[in-house]
Amino acid sequence: xxxEYSRADIEAHLLGKGSxxxxxxxxxxxxxxxxxxxxxxxxxxxxxxxxxxxxxxxxEAAAWQGFLEETGxxxxxxxxxxxxxxxxxxxxxxxxxxxxxAVLLLGGGAWWWMGIDRRPEPVLFAQRASLTLxxxxxxxxxxxxxxxxxxxxxxxxxxxxxxxxxxSGYRVRVLNASGVxxxxxxxxxxxxxxxxxxxxxxxxxxxxxxxxxxxxxxQGQESPVAFHEVxxxxxxx
Amino acid sequence: MEKAQFxxxxxxxxxxxxRAAQLYEELRQRLIRYFRWERSxxxxxxxxxxxxxxxxxxxxxxxxxxVERFAAGVARVLMRESLTRVRRRELALKKMVLPDREPPxxxxxxxxxxxxxxxxxxxxxSLILRYYAGRGSTHNVVRREIAEELGLEINALRNRALRIxxxxxxxxxxxxxxxxxxLPVQDTKF
Numbered sequence: 001x002x003x004e005y006s007r008a009d010i011e012a013h014l015l016g017k018g019s020x021x022x023x024x025x026x027x028x029x030x031x032x033x034x035x036x037x038x039x040x041x042x043x044x045x046x047x048x049x050x051x052x053x054x055x056x057x058x059x060e061a062a063a064w065q066g067f068l069e070e071t072g073x074x075x076x077x078x079x080x081x082x083x084x085x086x087x088x089x090x091x092x093x094x095x096x097x098x099x100x101x102a103v104l105l106l107g108g109g110a111w112w113w114m115g116i117d118r119r120p121e122p123v124l125f126a127q128r129a130s131l132t133l134x135x136x137x138x139x140x141x142x143x144x145x146x147x148x149x150x151x152x153x154x155x156x157x158x159x160x161x162x163x164x165x166x167x168s169g170y171r172v173r174v175l176n177a178s179g180v181x182x183x184x185x186x187x188x189x190x191x192x193x194x195x196x197x198x199x200x201x202x203x204x205x206x207x208x209x210x211x212x213x214x215x216x217x218x219q220g221q222e223s224p225v226a227f228h229e230v231x232x233x234x235x236x237x
Numbered sequence: 238m239e240k241a242q243f244x245x246x247x248x249x250x251x252x253x254x255x256r257a258a259q260l261y262e263e264l265r266q267r268l269i270r271y272f273r274w275e276r277s278x279x280x281x282x283x284x285x286x287x288x289x290x291x292x293x294x295x296x297x298x299x300x301x302x303x304v305e306r307f308a309a310g311v312a313r314v315l316m317r318e319s320l321t322r323v324r325r326r327e328l329a330l331k332k333m334v335l336p337d338r339e340p341p342x343x344x345x346x347x348x349x350x351x352x353x354x355x356x357x358x359x360x361x362x363s364l365i366l367r368y369y370a371g372r373g374s375t376h377n378v379v380r381r382e383i384a385e386e387l388g389l390e391i392n393a394l395r396n397r398a399l400r401i402x403x404x405x406x407x408x409x410x411x412x413x414x415x416x417x418x419x420l421p422v423q424d425t426k427f
Binding site: 016028076086087 | 264267268270271273274275276278280303305306308309310312313316342343346347349350351354366369370376392395396398399402405406409410413
């Protein structure tokens with residue numbers, strides 16, 4: 001009787017798991033059963049794509065990257081990453097902020113044009129912009145984010161939606177386009193999602209930056225949780 | 238492999254020589270993947286060795302019920318003979334090292350991909366990008382839509398997508414190799 005293999009069975013086989021007997025039975029079926037063979041190829045491609053798109057947990061990513069190395073297929077990851085980049089939609093997280101800013105500018109212009117001086121007193125408290133880094137892209141590197149910082153914005157609130165295991169602490173690093181860390185912040189404990197962090201806008205450089213969220217263990221050693229590449233535009237309005 | 242042995246193997250695969258040659262190549266590719274998935278250091282050589290042994294047995298007149306099943310048995314024996322399984326276990330222990338930070342998108346790979354997609358033609362390029370876009374259950378929905386549009390069974394679509402992807406990956410690899418070969422050699426004095 002033909003044995004039905006689940007996706008989990010196939011993934012486990014590819015990752016080198018299972019007893020000799022289990023592996024032997026599936027291995028024989030792989031050569032004889034064309035449909036099973038094609039399913040395994042397809043699952044291999046899908047896991048490769050998930051790895052390239054940064055959709056796997058750190059442990060899964062390590063396992064599948066190990067699989068590619070052991071099977072001499074690491075070069076496929078380069079192609080899969082290019083495919084992921086080709087298919088990735090451009091995200092404009094703060095599009096609503098830009099629209100709101102445009103509406104405000106138009107409105108302000110209209111008041112000025114009408115010669116009515118109703119401009120408010122200068123704001124003395126911090127003007128804050130918020131950048132949400134969603135859960136589904138917290139693993140791997142997300143490269144499609146843009147942050148527009150208007151002149152009066154003094155603080156940037158980062159909101160990392162995290163799904164990693166709790167850790168003793170966390171560290172957020174901001175790297176400039178040259179890969180130099182320009183800002184490092186740490187916190188103790190592992191807060192509930194989203195992890196919020198407020199940074200001074202003046203310390204966020206323009207251009208392409210990288211935000212790194214690392215989990216810290218008791219010894220202060222880091223493990224990666226989320227990487228985001230963000231294009232920062234500062235405007236004088 | 239001697240010609241008589243090769244002919245004996247082809248004759249067992251199919252009476253039509255062309256079809257037999259195609260089945261031989263498909264079986265060889267499956268064997269290569271099998272050995273690769275088993276972490277063999279030389280999957281091509283081992284696949285050829287399996288086919289050699291099968292052909293020799295057939296030429297010697299050994300009773301074989303199904304060539305593919307017989308080849309699968311020989312492949313397993315060959316795996317046991319090799320040290321690759323020991324290697325697999327050793328490697329499994331090293332696997333829990335977290336991967337390096339994901340590098341940024343490689344502009345060379347992206348340029349090669351664009352060129353290779355153009356070579357595939359718009360129909361196949363669009364098919365492959367749609368087929369592998371999305372994740373989880375989105376995959377199934379999109380794939381059912383594509384299968385309906387093309388009037389194909391879902392398995393036939395999968396096999397077509399796998400073939401296109403293999404060609405695409407092969408094209409990108411060759412393109413990247415060519416870029417590497419075309420790099421100017423520095424005139425270095427030792």
